[in-house]
Amino acid sequence: MTSVVARDETPRSGRQLRIAFGGYEAVIASVGASLRSLTFEGRDLVVPFDADEVRPGYRGTTLAPWPNRIVDGRYEFGGVEHQLALTEPERGQALHGLLSWAEYADRVIEDDRVVLVAVIEPQTGYPFRVEVETEYRLDENGLQQTVTARNLGADAAPWGTGPHPYLVAGASRSLSEGAPATETKRQAPAVDAWTLLLPASEVLTVTPDRLSPVAVEPVSEHPEWDFRESRVIGDVFIDHAFTGLTRTDGIAEVRLVTDAGTGVAMTWDERCPWVQIHTADNPGLDGIHRIGLAVEPMTCPPDAFNSGTDLVVLEPGAEHAASWRIAAL
Numbered sequence: 001m002t003s004v005v006a007r008d009e010t011p012r013s014g015r016q017l018r019i020a021f022g023g024y025e026a027v028i029a030s031v032g033a034s035l036r037s038l039t040f041e042g043r044d045l046v047v048p049f050d051a052d053e054v055r056p057g058y059r060g061t062t063l064a065p066w067p068n069r070i071v072d073g074r075y076e077f078g079g080v081e082h083q084l085a086l087t088e089p090e091r092g093q094a095l096h097g098l099l100s101w102a103e104y105a106d107r108v109i110e111d112d113r114v115v116l117v118a119v120i121e122p123q124t125g126y127p128f129r130v131e132v133e134t135e136y137r138l139d140e141n142g143l144q145q146t147v148t149a150r151n152l153g154a155d156a157a158p159w160g161t162g163p164h165p166y167l168v169a170g171a172s173r174s175l176s177e178g179a180p181a182t183e184t185k186r187q188a189p190a191v192d193a194w195t196l197l198l199p200a201s202e203v204l205t206v207t208p209d210r211l212s213p214v215a216v217e218p219v220s221e222h223p224e225w226d227f228r229e230s231r232v233i234g235d236v237f238i239d240h241a242f243t244g245l246t247r248t249d250g251i252a253e254v255r256l257v258t259d260a261g262t263g264v265a266m267t268w269d270e271r272c273p274w275v276q277i278h279t280a281d282n283p284g285l286d287g288i289h290r291i292g293l294a295v296e297p298m299t300c301p302p303d304a305f306n307s308g309t310d311l312v313v314l315e316p317g318a319e320h321a322a323s324w325r326i327a328a329l
Contacts, residue, residue: 011051014103021112021138024328027051032061032100033116033134035165038143040328045143045264047166047280047292056288058164061100062147064132065120067162068241068276068302069093071212073125075305077158084125091210096164098123099132113137119152128157130314142327149321151314159312160300161322166280166292167266169194170258191233191279191290194263197255198227198277200242204301211239213303230255233293239278241301254295255329263329271322272297273310297324 014030023041027048028034034055037048049056073084073094088095104116115135122129131150136143147161170193203225205214219226224236228246245252250269254277257263268275278294299322300310312320 012054013049013051015106016051017106017109017114017116019110019112019114019136019138022140024138024142026136026138026143028114028116028136029055029060030104030106030116031055032102033104033118034062035060035136035143035145035163038165038326040142043262043328044168045326045328047168058096058100059166061096061164062132062134062145062161063164063296063298064097064099064147064149064161065126065128065130065158066094066097066160066305067296067298067300069095069211070305071210071303075158077305078156082125082127093210093212094125097161098126104134107133108135112139122153126157128155128314129153130157130159132161142325144323144325146321146323148319149312149314150319151316154316156316157314158305159314159320160298160304160310162272162276162296162298163324164294164296165266165326166294167256167264167326168292169256169263170260191293192235193259194233194293195230195255195257195259196227196233196293197230197253197257198242198275199246199252199254200275201228201244201246202242204241204243206240206302211302213241213301213307216243230257233279237279237281239276239281241274241276241298243274243301245273245275252297256293256295257329265327265329266295266297266324267327268297268322268324272299272324274298274301276302297322 017028026038027036029036038045084094102118104118107117108115117133120130129152133148135146253267276296282289304311
């Protein structure tokens with residue numbers, strides 16, 4: 001006798017959780033607790049993707065238990081050597097943590113707020129049990145995401161986190177349900193024409209082939225990456241972590257603006273002393289090449305599991321929270 005399995009109607013990006021407040025609307029996809037879309041009065045603030053599309057790379061996902069790269073996927077913690085899967089095989093790195101393709105469960109669902117949760121189970125390369133809770137909340141000041149880690153295990157665990165949105169400064173038609181994704185993406189404005197304010201005095205230089213960390217250096221020695229005063233991005237390539245952030249009342253702010261004056265801002269506090277900026281370079285792929293600017297506040301820099309720089313060590317039973325906000329200008 002042949003059994004018939006009911007067809008799963010869940011979109012490829014997971015369950016769709018829509019929240020709204022005032023002129024803001026966001027859709028969170030349950031796979032990776034991903035920010036699938038964010039609009040203000042119908043204007044995109046992040047590069048969206050379709051509900052039934054396999055999420056393009058790490059667009060909008062929550063990075064945990066580390067952001068960015070661990071070189072060679074190897075690190076030592078507590079005197080024990082660990083080897084992670086190389087999830088960026090072309091560069092031989094372990095990229096962006098362990099939960100980007102995990103299904104998050106609902107904890108709170110409200111009109112303007114959702115809270116999702118997933119557990120990192122002990123596994124090869126990361127033998128720690130950590131609960132990861134992410135809250136998305138809308139108010140008159142935009143969208144705030146808070147990521148809270150709780151160590152459920154008996155051993156201390158290394159931890160880091162950050163988001164992965166691609167910000168959009170200018171007006172573009174929102175990606176409607178069922179619309180061809182590539183058609184809308186071609187209409188997105190180019191990064192090159194946007195003006196960037198990035199109040200960072202230091203940049204982490206990397207190797208050109210694998211983007212492995214080299215050294216923290218003043219941006220004054222790398223004027224192509226010095227955006228302490230607002231200026232047009234142009235054709236400069238950026239895929240670097242920045243620090244030495246100038247803050248107002250403890251808050252750092254990155255601004256991205258069009259020549260027409262529309263824009264988007266991202267802010268965060270001292271719990272994220274780093275920010276990764278990426279110009280979304282995909283040469284030869286017109287539909288996705290430089291269509292948004294990745295702005296990724298991070299609790300630690302690339303390869304922190306090895307360097308120890310700003311690495312959070314979660315003791316058994318301890319928790320750590322970090323948050324950031326995206327708002328229209």
